Amino acid sequence: MIPATEMIFRARQFEVAFPRPALVMGIVNVTPDSFSDGGKFLDAAAAAAHALKMVELGADLLDIGGESTRPGAAPISEAEELQRVIPVIQKLAARVSVPLSIDTTKPAVARAALQAGASIVNDAGARIAGEAMWRAVAEFQAGYVCLHSQGTPATMQANPVYADVVLEVGEFFEERLEAMTRRGGIAPEQVALDVGIGFGKTLEHNLQLLAHLQSFGRFQRPLLLGVSRKSFIGHLLGAGVDERLPAALVCASLAVESGVQIIRTHDVAETVQAVRMAEAVLARKKN
Numbered sequence: 001m002i003p004a005t006e007m008i009f010r011a012r013q014f015e016v017a018f019p020r021p022a023l024v025m026g027i028v029n030v031t032p033d034s035f036s037d038g039g040k041f042l043d044a045a046a047a048a049a050h051a052l053k054m055v056e057l058g059a060d061l062l063d064i065g066g067e068s069t070r071p072g073a074a075p076i077s078e079a080e081e082l083q084r085v086i087p088v089i090q091k092l093a094a095r096v097s098v099p100l101s102i103d104t105t106k107p108a109v110a111r112a113a114l115q116a117g118a119s120i121v122n123d124a125g126a127r128i129a130g131e132a133m134w135r136a137v138a139e140f141q142a143g144y145v146c147l148h149s150q151g152t153p154a155t156m157q158a159n160p161v162y163a164d165v166v167l168e169v170g171e172f173f174e175e176r177l178e179a180m181t182r183r184g185g186i187a188p189e190q191v192a193l194d195v196g197i198g199f200g201k202t203l204e205h206n207l208q209l210l211a212h213l214q215s216f217g218r219f220q221r222p223l224l225l226g227v228s229r230k231s232f233i234g235h236l237l238g239a240g241v242d243e244r245l246p247a248a249l250v251c252a253s254l255a256v257e258s259g260v261q262i263i264r265t266h267d268v269a270e271t272v273q274a275v276r277m278a279e280a281v282l283a284r285k286k287n
């Protein structure tokens with residue numbers, strides 16, 4: 001068994017001490033295809049209700065996103081993204097005590113979300129936005145998820161190429177961590193790292209990363225992983241998007257064994273069950 005790393009993750013008023021049982025982050029998609037009911041108010045209300053349900057089911061964090069980052073997804077305007085996510089964050093900030101994360105690549109959206117009560121910026125564009133995003137994170141002393149991607153959602157799956165994906169993702173984390181802490185005003189304690197499964201990666205790249213998650217423990221920062229419903233599972237197993245939960249739970253369990261501390265998922269109850277089971281067994285392993 002890997003020695004558990006002692007570390008703190010800070011996100012505004014929240015302070016999470018590790019080692020501890022893995023955290024489950026519930027996905028709150030505020031996109032027309034997820035919660036559309038015609039009117040904006042209903043969309044926000046439905047998304048918030050779904051989020052509250054996930055907290056009841058055991059979500060430790062909620063990740064609210066208005067712009068899809070699925071492969072091929074079209075970008076949306078800043079105004080549209082704000083209109084989608086801010087009402088949901090406002091509703092949730094008043095009703096839940098778990099940290100809220102804003103899933104965005106736009107600094108202005110991150111800033112508005114933090115103002116509305118979010119505590120973490122989940123930056124799927126960590127390669128792109130840089131300084132402006134860091135300023136918002138630093139100002140609010142928010143948590144920051146630094147996600148590795150190659151390209152943008154519109155084009156990232158066209159032809160992703162790496163000489164060594166595990167090495168290159170590690171180099172990216174090293175470079176970004178150095179830059180955001182030296183020039184960005186962000187403390188290492190505010191940062192979590194995410195290899196970005198499906199963000200400009202082939203099936204083989206995703207499997208390589210999952211097999212070597214342990215190696216990213218060297219950064220001594222919490223690792224976050226999102227595999228929920230992703231197409232690499234479909235490519236390996238021929239499973240449709242609604243048939244991928246068992247495989248995603250296996251990935252989550254293996255990730256926990258590899259030292260991942262935060263699992264991002266649509267399926268909170270099932271993921272909580274999987275990681276608690278894995279942890280119960282792992283706790284009994286002799287060093």
Ligand code: PT1
Pocket residue numbers: 069070071103122123124145147194196197198199224225226227229230231232264
């Ligand atoms: C993720 C993640 C995310 N994933 C974090 N944030 C998405 N921190 C959105 C597919 O191949 O893993 N970590 N925010 C969703 N992105 C994708 C990517 C969804 C690929 C689907 C696929 O199906």
